[in-house]
Amino acid sequence: MTDLTRMTASELAGLVAAGDASAVEVTQAHLDRIAAVDGRINAFLHVDTDGALAAARAVDERRAAGDGLGPLAGVPVAVKDVLTTRGVPTTVGSRILEGWRPPYDATIVERLRAAGTVMLGKTNMDEFAMGSSTEYSAYGPTRNPWDTDRIPGGSGGGSAAALAAYEAPLSIGSDTGGSIRQPGAVTGTVGAKPTYGGTSRYGLVAFSSSLDTPGPCARTVLDAALLHQVIGGHDPRDSTSIPAPVPDVVAAARLGASGDLTGVKLGVVKEFTGEGAEPGVTAAFREAVDTLTKLGAEIVEVSCPHFRYALPAYYLIAPSECSSNLARFDGVRFGLRVGDDGNRSLEEVMSLTREAGFGPEVKRRIMIGTYALSSGYYDAYYGQAQKVRTLITRDFTAAFTQVDALISPTTPFVAFPLGARTSDPYQMYLADLYTIPTNLYGGPGISVPCGLSEGLPVGLQVMAPTMADDRMYRVAAALESAVGTFTPPAL
Amino acid sequence: MTTTLPAYDDVVARYEPVIGLETHVELGTNTKMFCGCPTDFGGEPNTRVCPVCLGLPGSLPVANKAAIEATIRIGLALNCSIAEWCRFARKNYFYPDMPKNFQISQYDEPLCVDGYLDVEVNGETVRIGIERVHLEEDTGKTLHVGGATGRIHGATESLVDYNRAGIPLVEIVTRPIPGTAALAPEVARAYVTELRDVIRSLGVSDVRMEEGSLRCDVNTSLNRPGEEWGTRTETKNVNSLRSVERAVRSEMLRQASVLDAGGRITQETRHFHEDTGDTTPGRSKETATDYRYFPEPDLVPLAPDVAWVTELKAALPELPRLHRRRLQREWGLSDLDMQSVLNAGAVELIEATVAAGATPAAARKWWLGELSRRANEAGIELADVGATPSQVAELQGLVDAGKLNDKLARVVLEGVVAGEGSPTEIMANRNLEVVSDTGALTAAVDEAIAANPDVADKVRSGKVAAAGALVGAVMKTTRGQADAKTVRELILERLGVKG
Numbered sequence: 001m002t003d004l005t006r007m008t009a010s011e012l013a014g015l016v017a018a019g020d021a022s023a024v025e026v027t028q029a030h031l032d033r034i035a036a037v038d039g040r041i042n043a044f045l046h047v048d049t050d051g052a053l054a055a056a057r058a059v060d061e062r063r064a065a066g067d068g069l070g071p072l073a074g075v076p077v078a079v080k081d082v083l084t085t086r087g088v089p090t091t092v093g094s095r096i097l098e099g100w101r102p103p104y105d106a107t108i109v110e111r112l113r114a115a116g117t118v119m120l121g122k123t124n125m126d127e128f129a130m131g132s133s134t135e136y137s138a139y140g141p142t143r144n145p146w147d148t149d150r151i152p153g154g155s156g157g158g159s160a161a162a163l164a165a166y167e168a169p170l171s172i173g174s175d176t177g178g179s180i181r182q183p184g185a186v187t188g189t190v191g192a193k194p195t196y197g198g199t200s201r202y203g204l205v206a207f208s209s210s211l212d213t214p215g216p217c218a219r220t221v222l223d224a225a226l227l228h229q230v231i232g233g234h235d236p237r238d239s240t241s242i243p244a245p246v247p248d249v250v251a252a253a254r255l256g257a258s259g260d261l262t263g264v265k266l267g268v269v270k271e272f273t274g275e276g277a278e279p280g281v282t283a284a285f286r287e288a289v290d291t292l293t294k295l296g297a298e299i300v301e302v303s304c305p306h307f308r309y310a311l312p313a314y315y316l317i318a319p320s321e322c323s324s325n326l327a328r329f330d331g332v333r334f335g336l337r338v339g340d341d342g343n344r345s346l347e348e349v350m351s352l353t354r355e356a357g358f359g360p361e362v363k364r365r366i367m368i369g370t371y372a373l374s375s376g377y378y379d380a381y382y383g384q385a386q387k388v389r390t391l392i393t394r395d396f397t398a399a400f401t402q403v404d405a406l407i408s409p410t411t412p413f414v415a416f417p418l419g420a421r422t423s424d425p426y427q428m429y430l431a432d433l434y435t436i437p438t439n440l441y442g443g444p445g446i447s448v449p450c451g452l453s454e455g456l457p458v459g460l461q462v463m464a465p466t467m468a469d470d471r472m473y474r475v476a477a478a479l480e481s482a483v484g485t486f487t488p489p490a491l
Numbered sequence: 492m493t494t495t496l497p498a499y500d501d502v503v504a505r506y507e508p509v510i511g512l513e514t515h516v517e518l519g520t521n522t523k524m525f526c527g528c529p530t531d532f533g534g535e536p537n538t539r540v541c542p543v544c545l546g547l548p549g550s551l552p553v554a555n556k557a558a559i560e561a562t563i564r565i566g567l568a569l570n571c572s573i574a575e576w577c578r579f580a581r582k583n584y585f586y587p588d589m590p591k592n593f594q595i596s597q598y599d600e601p602l603c604v605d606g607y608l609d610v611e612v613n614g615e616t617v618r619i620g621i622e623r624v625h626l627e628e629d630t631g632k633t634l635h636v637g638g639a640t641g642r643i644h645g646a647t648e649s650l651v652d653y654n655r656a657g658i659p660l661v662e663i664v665t666r667p668i669p670g671t672a673a674l675a676p677e678v679a680r681a682y683v684t685e686l687r688d689v690i691r692s693l694g695v696s697d698v699r700m701e702e703g704s705l706r707c708d709v710n711t712s713l714n715r716p717g718e719e720w721g722t723r724t725e726t727k728n729v730n731s732l733r734s735v736e737r738a739v740r741s742e743m744l745r746q747a748s749v750l751d752a753g754g755r756i757t758q759e760t761r762h763f764h765e766d767t768g769d770t771t772p773g774r775s776k777e778t779a780t781d782y783r784y785f786p787e788p789d790l791v792p793l794a795p796d797v798a799w800v801t802e803l804k805a806a807l808p809e810l811p812r813l814h815r816r817r818l819q820r821e822w823g824l825s826d827l828d829m830q831s832v833l834n835a836g837a838v839e840l841i842e843a844t845v846a847a848g849a850t851p852a853a854a855r856k857w858w859l860g861e862l863s864r865r866a867n868e869a870g871i872e873l874a875d876v877g878a879t880p881s882q883v884a885e886l887q888g889l890v891d892a893g894k895l896n897d898k899l900a901r902v903v904l905e906g907v908v909a910g911e912g913s914p915t916e917i918m919a920n921r922n923l924e925v926v927s928d929t930g931a932l933t934a935a936v937d938e939a940i941a942a943n944p945d946v947a948d949k950v951r952s953g954k955v956a957a958a959g960a961l962v963g964a965v966m967k968t969t970r971g972q973a974d975a976k977t978v979r980e981l982i983l984e985r986l987g988v989k990g
Contacts, residue, residue: 084549097548104542106549203549209788239553239790321788324583327592328546332651346587346649373583373783382785 004029005166009075009223012169016059016074023056023063023074027118030076034120034167037491042142043152043162045081046089047121052076055118062116072230073116078168080159081122082129083214084203085109092205093125093137093155096357097335106203107238108172108214108231115230120168123158127359128326129179129207131155132431135422136361143418144187146456146488150415153183153431159217160187164488170227171217176208177314178411178435180215181447185410185459188449188486190224190476191217193435195466196442197242199228200235206325208318209240211439219485221448221477225253228469244467252470256477261295264475266462267302267403272434277412280453285409288450288460291482292407292475302403304395306388310437311429313388316372317440320382322362323369329357364425389440396441400465405475408434410447410459434461444469448476449486457486495748499740502713502747503673509720510675510739511710512682514663517629517703518561519696523657524628525552525595530659532702536652544657546590551789554579558626558659559602560803561695563795565661566603566624567804568689576794577602579626579787584780588631588651596627596662598784602793608689609812610681611833612674614826619682620666631656661696667710667720675711675743680736683707684836687732688811700731707735709763711742713750721746722756726770728763732872738763742770818842822851835863836873843880849887857883861904877908886914898971899923926972929981932965935973936981939964950986958982 004012004026015021031049038044059074084090084102086109091097105113112119126136134142134157142157144150145164152161156173160183163171173180175193184191192215199214206212216227232246268289273282293299331337331353339352358366372381399406411431421427438445443466450460460479462472523530526543542550563573580598603624609616632655637647663686671678687698687705698705707730712723724746729738741763746756760773809817815838819829822841832838837858844854858873862883866876886903889895895903895918906917918924926932939961940947949957958979965978 084547090548092548100548102542102547102549104547104549202551205548206789237553238551240788320785324581324593324783324785327583327585328548328590330585330587330592332587333545333590334547342647347585350585370783373785375781375783378783378785 005033005169007169008220009072009169009218010220010226012075013072013226016063017069019063023059023118024053026074027052027056027076027120030120030168033165037165038167040143040148040491041145041161041165041167042140043123043158043165043167044078044121045091045093045124045137045139045158048088048119051088052118052120055113059116059118070115070230071226072170075117075170076120076168077112077117077227078120078123078159078162078171079109079112080125080156080171080173082125082174082205083109083172084205085119085122088119088122090122090205091139092129093127093139094357094359094362095138095336096329096353098138100335102203104203107200107235109203111231112172117170117230123156123162123171125158125179126155127362128205128322129155129174129176129212130322130361130365132178132182132428133416133418133421134158134183135418136359138359141418144415145491146188146415148491150417150456151186153186153411153415155179156183156191156217160184160189160191163187163189163217163219165491169219170223172214172227172231173217174204174212174214175435175439175445176211176213176318177439178432180217181435181445181459181461182411182431184217184447185449185461186415186457188457188488189217189219190221190446190448190480191215192224192228192446192469192472193438193444194228194232194469195242195444196439197240198246198444198467198469199232200238200241202235202237206321208321209325210321211314211318213439221446221473221480222250222253222257224446225249225473225477242467247467247470249470249473252473253477256474257481259295259478259481261292261297261475261478264296264405265298265300265403266292266475267300267399267406269307269406269408269434270301270303271305271307272408276430276433277409278414278453281409281411281413281458284451284453284458285460288479288483289407292479295478295482297475297478300403302399302406304392304399304406304437306391306395307437309388310392310440311433313385313392314432314436314440315368315429316381316385317389319365319369320372320385321369323366323373326358326362326366329354331357361425392437392440393442396437396443396463396465404464405471406463407475408461408463410434410461414453414456414458438463442466444472446472446476448479450479450483452486496744497747497751499744500673502743505715506713506743506747506750507669507672507716508675508739508743509667509669509712509714509723510671510679511667511723512665512679513708513710513725514683514686515706516565516661516663516690516696516698517705518558518659518661519694519704520555520557520561520659522555522557524555524558524626524659525657528657532704534654536650536654539654540656544590545653546592552595552787554790554793555659559793559795561659561693562602562624562626562661563800564693564695564803564807565663565690566606567800568693568807568810569603569606569608569621569624569663571603571606571621571624573795573800574600574602574604574793575797576600576792578792579790580784581787583783586630587649588633588653588656590631590653590656594627594630595787595790597625601625602795608682608685610678610685611812612677612681614830617671617678617681619668619678622664622666624661624663627660627662629655629658629660669720676736676739679709679739680732683735684732685811692808692811692814694808703730706730709735709738709742711739711746712756713743713746721750722758724756724759724761724770726761726763727773730765734763734765737768738770741768745770822855831859835859837863840873840880844883847881847884849884853887853890854880854883857887857904861901865908877910878904882907882914889914889918893974894918894924896925896971896974899925923972925974926969932969932973932978932981933985935965935968936961936978936985938968940982940985947986950983950988953988955983955988
């Protein structure tokens with residue numbers, strides 16, 4: 001039999017539905033692969049072997065009983081450790097939540113279970129999703145399967161690396177400034193950030209509430225679309241969830257796979273080409289643009305003049321919200337508690353807990369955010385950043401009157417060596433230069449592999465108007481049909 | 492401190508008070524502000540909680556529409572404008588009874604603004620400006636164990652009950668109220684009373700101060716005539732209507748003594764003590780926390796539909812002031828009589844008693860007489876005196892039916908207040924019914940005549956007034972259970988005298 005771990009999610013679902021492989025066999029194959037390679041990758045913080053096998057058995061039983069199966073029944077999924085999982089440890093990559101077992105499932109996790117997918121475990125991430133390399137995880141960095149001395153991107157490095165290392169065919173990420181798309185780009189996998197409000201945040205441990213967007217990661221565009229369809233849609237438990245059906249992303253991915261983009265007008269973001277990007281990234285992107293042209297797309301250059309202010313605005317808005325969101329981690333009700341020896345005051349225990357429980361990047365952002373929201377500084381920082389956000393949104397809406405979707409490289413550089421950017425936060429922040437505008441606007445974006453630069457993957461980003469997620473899937477699938485998928489060297 | 496406080500009359504002769512009130516009302520919605528947990532009072536600690544009101548990582552708030560509706564109705568009843576668009580905001584500070592270490596509240600975009608409430612004090616109408624009415628979530632309750640004071644200082648353990656966390660709370664803030672002079676304490680009390688009545692009439696809260704569903708902070712400052720307003724203090728822990736009045740008065744006296752001594756008032760939070768009636772300093776506002784307010788990103792803006800607000804306004808019930816005017820007309824009371832009903836806090840009690848069948852006059856007589864006297868003696872609110880309107884109506888019914896005379900009715904009422912049962916039951920159990928069996932009465936009358944021949948002769952000779960002594964004798968032998976009028980008629984009949 002073919003290696004089940006090399007198959008796509010849609011292929012695996014087909015095997016299970018046809019009875020050619022049991023869900024237990026599929027699951028066991030992935031658990032075995034994790035056992036064999038994850039020591040070198042560290043994509044997983046927790047592998048839920050028993051839970052996964054039980055879920056797989058339930059799928060097999062339902063099939064045996066003749067019950068209908070969902071489109072992804074029996075397919076394993078790895079879930080970023082930012083989503084709560086009932087009874088299964090959820091750390092958000094932080095010491096402060098070490099040992100915490102949530103009493104409830106995130107909406108997305110509920111939907112994954114209801115669809116019959118099999119949750120393998122929880123994937124590594126930068127602490128509280130703050131970072132672009134997964135090096136800020138309190139549980140050690142995840143390594144890139146393309147070159148284990150390099151970073152897998154972040155914050156969702158675990159979810160992307162698990163795909164590239166064939167430990168899982170599907171994974172869930174969350175994208176606040178690029179945490180799905182940038183890891184996708186540097187690991188040669190597909191990562192989609194849905195429209196803000198298109199996927200539920202209920203049970204997503206918040207970093208920046210107005211930006212956080214959970215979404216699908218996969219090795220193919222169609223798989224990402226299938227997963228998107230399962231997890232997306234309105235959730236009454238999330239007030240910011242959009243009460244509308246999920247755009248038909250699966251049909252769009254299938255349409256795109258035909259390789260015809262006739263009538264589709266794409267805008268290359270002028271500000272995101274040329275300076276700032278590595279030459280190899282620019283070259284691969286240019287080649288992909290030529291390919292898209294050959295597929296029938298009309299390409300124009302579009303200027304989005306305010307995108308250059310996106311990074312500074314982001315680094316005020318996201319830390320401001322995080323400084324408030326992370327206040328609840330105080331050792332009183334859950335997670336780590338330090339210094340509670342009966343002699344210390346409550347304030348001291350809270351302070352010691354937070355000092356010991358949070359890593360350096362989280363502390364940096366809490367401090368920046370606390371400062372930016374302080375009375376007397378609010379207007380100059382948080383208020384000003386919100387105005388920039390409005391201008392960026394206007395850039396997008398203006399662009400979408402001219403083109404159907406925007407394209408750019410996903411990230412300015414390919415996977416960099418571990419440790420290369422940890423000493424200079426700004427150098428790290430640049431990894432998300434091209435992905436952040438989409439988060440500030442709230443629209444959808446997808447990263448699809450478009451080529452290699454010196455043997456390392458390069459991603460192309462497609463950005464679409466809000467609630468037009470289907471458009472980006474169509475373009476991404478068309479490109480994928482032309483350039484194919486990318487396989488890392490054997491581990 | 493043993494500083495002698497100045498006399499109140501003296502203080503108001505030299506200083507002008509400015510007061511302001513911040514009132515928190517817990518709404519009586521079925522579920523909490525941002526989750527589906529029940530809100531009823533009581534319950535074992537931490538049993539009415541879920542991931543949302545415990546602030547567990549990943550949880551998200553969803554605003555309770557019934558609470559928004561209730562707040563809009565309060566705003567409308569207080570003559571406020573309702574915002575067409577507004578947002579919730581986060582108020583950030585660390586405290587263990589606040590699960591998220593921020594409170595979802597409203598900051599610069601409250602739901603209702605710019606209203607007023609007219610209150611009557613000594614027959615005069617005072618218009619109290621309402622600055623804002625906004626909606627927020629309540630905190631949990633912290634219990635500090637092991638210390639001497641019950642405060643966090645010195646405690647060995649702190650316990651937190653999150654049942655209350657997330658209960659919808661409406662904050663109503665007045666504009667500063669100047670110009671009330673010596674009446675400031677009464678104006679404060681009248682305002683809170685009227686506000687309570689308004690909110691109760693809307694049916695959105697049980698507004699019980701003793702259960703904490705109505706909580707009041709009182710701001711007070713003094714200035715010399717012609718000078719700018721003084722520095723204000725905020726007095727918390729004011730848990731009854733009476734305390735509102737006492738707290739203002741006490742703070743006026745304290746501030747006057749500080750100012751008289753050449754000192755200056757510190758802007759601070761003070762705590763009111765029910766037992767001593769004075770205030771002590773709490774945390775100083777000069778080191779106040781920076782709450783770092785910002786719009787709550789987990790909630791979408793509130794944009795109440797104009798048509799809906801219009802509908803709510805049209806459906807408001809008759810508000811207490813108008814309601815009282817109507818009652819005054821129906822009961823035929825003078826302004827002065829109505830005022831004494833109001834002062835006694837008896838309007839609703841009398842209204843309910845009338846609804847249960849008593850005449851307005853009789854209902855008023857019981858509540859303002861015997862029952863008010865008992866409430867005053869016990870130092871409690873009239874409503875808590877132990878008799879219900881339906882019991883009072885029943886009692887009056889027994890009097891009207893001739894089964895009880897006034898004296899017996901008071902005895903029965905005593906039993907009602909003591910919780911012995913309904914008036915009818917008490918009358919039966921204690922054997923208090925008026926003796927109407929004429930045979931027995933005639934025997935008692937004859938006995939009295941026989942025992943007092945001199946008196947009987949006087950009556951026979953036309954000194955009818957002397958019959959009183961015989962009536963008294965009969966009443967004594969019947970232990971007061973006879974109707975005095977009937978006894979008198981019977982005596983005169985037996986002595987052959989026309990009454």
